[in-house]
Amino acid sequence: MNSPRVVVVNGPNLGRLGVREPEVYGHQDLEHLRELCSDWGKELGLQVEVRQSDDEAEVIHWMHQAVDESxxxxxxxxxxxxxxxxxxxxxxxxxDAGLTLVEVHISNPASREAFRRRSVISPIATGTITGFGFEGYHLALRAIAGGLRKA
Structure with a gap:
């Protein structure tokens, strides 16, 4: 039996992890996040694919693809x-397709600049995790795995 698949999608500038504002985002890079998510996925019985793009159209395409592939x-x-x-x-x-979507932020946007305090994604997301660094991804994967086991 194949493990359920989860896609982890990261938006702009996250390819610069470890370089961009390490005091906010830490010193680990995107490759380290990929490794962590893969390891966490294996522990949880999930096949995890981590993606990153600075291109809004590509990120939107990945959402469409997730719907099409459930x-x-x-x-x-x-x-x-x-x-x-x-x-x-x-x-x-x-x-709307009944799929789980967990919004994750490495930092806590509510504790940062005023423009970061508004999310157009949070009202749509199944849940939101902020401020726990890379551990937020682990929490999100655990939430998805738990939901899949209940289904």
């Missing part, structure tokens, strides 16, 4: 969080 999503929309109605519409298609 795949739960962990989404760190990064800067798209605050203004991308296109991404919000695509994320709504994920949850």
């Amino acid at each position: 795949t739960p999503v962990v989404l760190n929309p990064a800067a798209f969080t605050h203004y991308s109605y296109g991404l919000a519409d695509a994320a709504a298609q994920v949850t």
Whole structure:
């Protein structure tokens, strides 16, 4: 039996993890996040694929693909969080399809600049996890795995 698949989608500038504002985002890079998510997925019986793009259209395409393939999503929309109605519409298609979508942020946007405090994704997401660094992804994967076991 194949393990259930989960896609972890990261938005703009997350390819710069470890370089961009390490005091906020830590010193670990995207490759380390990929390794962690893969390991956590194996522990939870999930097949996890981690993606990152600075291109809004590509992130939206990945949401559409998740719907078409019935795949739960962990989404760190990064800067798209605050203004991308296109991404919000695509994320709504994920949850409207009955799939879990967990919004994750490495930092806590509510404790940062005022413009970061508004999310167009949170009202659509199944749940939101903020401020726990990479551990937020682990929590999101655990939530998805738990939901899949109940289904």
